[in-house]
Amino acid sequence: MxxxxxxxxxxxxxxxxxxxxxxxxxxxxxxxxxxxxxxxxxxxxxxxxxxxxxxxxxxxxxxxxxxxxxxxxxxxxxxxxxxxxxxxxxxxxxxxxxxxxxxxxxxxxxxxxxxxxxxxxxxxxxxxxxxxxxxxxxxxxxxxxxxxxxxxxxxxxxxxxxxxxxxxxxxxxxxxxxxxxxxxxxxxxxxxxxxxxxxxxxxxxxxxxxxxxxxxxxxxxxxxxxTKTGGDRIDVVLHDTAHLARAASLLPGEVAVDEDRRMLSAAVSDRMAALTETVRALEAAGIEAEDIAVRRPTLDEVFMHLTKEDAE
Missing domain, CATH: 3.40.50.300 (P-loop containing nucleotide triphosphate hydrolases)
Structure with missing residues (x-):
C-alpha cells in the first residue's frame, strides 16, 4: 500500500x-x-x-x-x-x-x-x-x-x-x-x-x-x-431577561433563545458587520448587553443539527 x-x-x-x-x-x-x-x-x-x-x-x-x-x-x-x-x-x-x-x-x-x-x-x-x-x-x-x-x-x-x-x-x-x-x-x-x-x-x-x-x-x-450548520454565530448575553424578545427581533435570521443564560444566538455571514450592527442596534434600543461575541459553531452543535435533520 x-x-x-x-x-x-x-x-x-x-x-x-x-x-x-x-x-x-x-x-x-x-x-x-x-x-x-x-x-x-x-x-x-x-x-x-x-x-x-x-x-x-x-x-x-x-x-x-x-x-x-x-x-x-x-x-x-x-x-x-x-x-x-x-x-x-x-x-x-x-x-x-x-x-x-x-x-x-x-x-x-x-x-x-x-x-x-x-x-x-x-x-x-x-x-x-x-x-x-x-x-x-x-x-x-x-x-x-x-x-x-x-x-x-x-x-x-x-x-x-x-x-x-x-x-x-x-x-x-x-x-x-x-x-x-x-x-x-x-x-x-x-x-x-x-x-x-x-x-x-x-x-x-x-x-x-x-x-x-x-x-x-x-x-x-x-x-x-x-459551515453546514450556518457558518459563524453571534452570541448576545443580556443584563435583563425581560429584554430577550425585543433583542431577538434585532438579530438576523432565526434566533435561538436561552432564557436561563439570558442568551441569544443567531447565524451570521459577515462576522465584523454582524458584530458592529448588533452593538449599534442594541444601543439604539436601550438594551444593555453583558457580552457579545462572534464564534464558530461547536461540533456539539453540528452533531445535534445533523442528527436532528436525519431523524426528521
Missing part, C-alpha cells in the same frame, strides 16, 4: 441483529496517514463498523479493504497489519507494564528478546519507562490507556482502530492519550477513531464522518461540517 492509496475502503456495509439493522449501507474511505473520526449517537453503528473492519465480525453485505486487503476473504492478513484499542482495558492488573507488553509481544510470536526490546521501546515512547516495572494497579487511568495503546502497537500496525479510547478519563488523562495519538500519526500510522467526545474529534481528526442509523449522513473536515 502506497501513501497515496486509501488505508480503509468500506462499501455498502450492512449488518443486522435480528430485525434491527446496525449498519444500513455504510460507505467510507480513509486516507493513509490520517486520523478519521467517526461520530454518532449510541446505537448508530460505530462499534459494529469497527468490529467488521477489524475482522472480529462478518457483515451481512458489503465489502471492506484494510491496507489494500479484503477483510472478508483474507482476514488473517488484515489482522497482521492492524491494531485495536477497544473501550475496555485489555491489560492484566497484577502484572507490570513491561510484563504486559512482553506477553503481547510473545502472542505476536516476536520471541523473548524481540518482545522485551519492543516493550522497552514502547514504554519509552509513551512516557512510561520509569513506571514499567510497577504493577498496573498503581497506574492512573491515563497511564493505563497509554499502556493499552502501546500494547495495540506491538506488531507495528499500519492501521490502528481506536474505539472510544478516552472514555472515563479525566482531562489530564485524555490529553495524554491525544498526544500519543498525534505522535503515532506523525510516524505514518493511519488511525480510525470513534468517540462521543466532540472536542476529541475536533482536536485529532483530519476528516470526520457522522453516522446515524447505520449510515454516513455527513462527512468532511471539522470546519466543513461547522
Amino acid at each position: 502506497s501513501d497515496h492509496d486509501p488505508a480503509i475502503v468500506v462499501e455498502g456495509l450492512r449488518k443486522a441483529y435480528g430485525e434491527k439493522p446496525a449498519l444500513d449501507g455504510l460507505d467510507l474511505t480513509v486516507r493513509a496517514g490520517t486520523v478519521q473520526g467517526i461520530l454518532g449517537p449510541n446505537g448508530a453503528g460505530k462499534t459494529t463498523a469497527v468490529r467488521i473492519m477489524a475482522t472480529l465480525l462478518r457483515p451481512d453485505e458489503g465489502r471492506v479493504t484494510v491496507a489494500g486487503i479484503d477483510a472478508r476473504t483474507r482476514a488473517h492478513e488484515v489482522r497482521s497489519r492492524i491494531g485495536l484499542l477497544g473501550q475496555n482495558a485489555a491489560v492484566d492488573e497484577e502484572l507490570s507494564g513491561r510484563q504486559n507488553l512482553e506477553i503481547f509481544g510473545r502472542l505476536y510470536r516476536l520471541g523473548a528478546r524481540r518482545a522485551g526490546a519492543r516493550a522497552d521501546g514502547l514504554l519509552e515512547r509513551f512516557g512510561l519507562a520509569d513506571t514499567g516495572t510497577k504493577s498496573i494497579e498503581q497506574y492512573s487511568g491515563g497511564m493505563r490507556r497509554r499502556l493499552d495503546l502501546a500494547a495495540s502497537l506491538i506488531s507495528q500496525p499500519q492501521v490502528l482502530f481506536l474505539d472510544e479510547p478516552t472514555t472515563g478519563l479525566d482531562p489530564r488523562g485524555r490529553t495524554e492519550v491525544w498526544n500519543a495519538v498525534r505522535s503515532l500519526v506523525g510516524g505514518g500510522t493511519t488511525v480510525l477513531l470513534t468517540t462521543q467526545y466532540l472536542e476529541e474529534a475536533d482536536q485529532l481528526a483530519d476528516q470526520i464522518a457522522v453516522i446515524d442509523h447505520g449510515k454516513v449522513i455527513a462527512e468532511g473536515t471539522a470546519d466543513e461540517l461547522k
Whole structure:
C-alpha cells in the first residue's frame, strides 16, 4: 500500500441483529496517514463498523479493504497489519507494564528478546519507562490507556482502530492519550477513531464522518461540517431577561433563545458587520448587553443539527 492509496475502503456495509439493522449501507474511505473520526449517537453503528473492519465480525453485505486487503476473504492478513484499542482495558492488573507488553509481544510470536526490546521501546515512547516495572494497579487511568495503546502497537500496525479510547478519563488523562495519538500519526500510522467526545474529534481528526442509523449522513473536515450548520454565530448575553424578545427581533435570521443564560444566538455571514450592527442596534434600543461575541459553531452543535435533520 502506497501513501497515496486509501488505508480503509468500506462499501455498502450492512449488518443486522435480528430485525434491527446496525449498519444500513455504510460507505467510507480513509486516507493513509490520517486520523478519521467517526461520530454518532449510541446505537448508530460505530462499534459494529469497527468490529467488521477489524475482522472480529462478518457483515451481512458489503465489502471492506484494510491496507489494500479484503477483510472478508483474507482476514488473517488484515489482522497482521492492524491494531485495536477497544473501550475496555485489555491489560492484566497484577502484572507490570513491561510484563504486559512482553506477553503481547510473545502472542505476536516476536520471541523473548524481540518482545522485551519492543516493550522497552514502547514504554519509552509513551512516557512510561520509569513506571514499567510497577504493577498496573498503581497506574492512573491515563497511564493505563497509554499502556493499552502501546500494547495495540506491538506488531507495528499500519492501521490502528481506536474505539472510544478516552472514555472515563479525566482531562489530564485524555490529553495524554491525544498526544500519543498525534505522535503515532506523525510516524505514518493511519488511525480510525470513534468517540462521543466532540472536542476529541475536533482536536485529532483530519476528516470526520457522522453516522446515524447505520449510515454516513455527513462527512468532511471539522470546519466543513461547522459551515453546514450556518457558518459563524453571534452570541448576545443580556443584563435583563425581560429584554430577550425585543433583542431577538434585532438579530438576523432565526434566533435561538436561552432564557436561563439570558442568551441569544443567531447565524451570521459577515462576522465584523454582524458584530458592529448588533452593538449599534442594541444601543439604539436601550438594551444593555453583558457580552457579545462572534464564534464558530461547536461540533456539539453540528452533531445535534445533523442528527436532528436525519431523524426528521
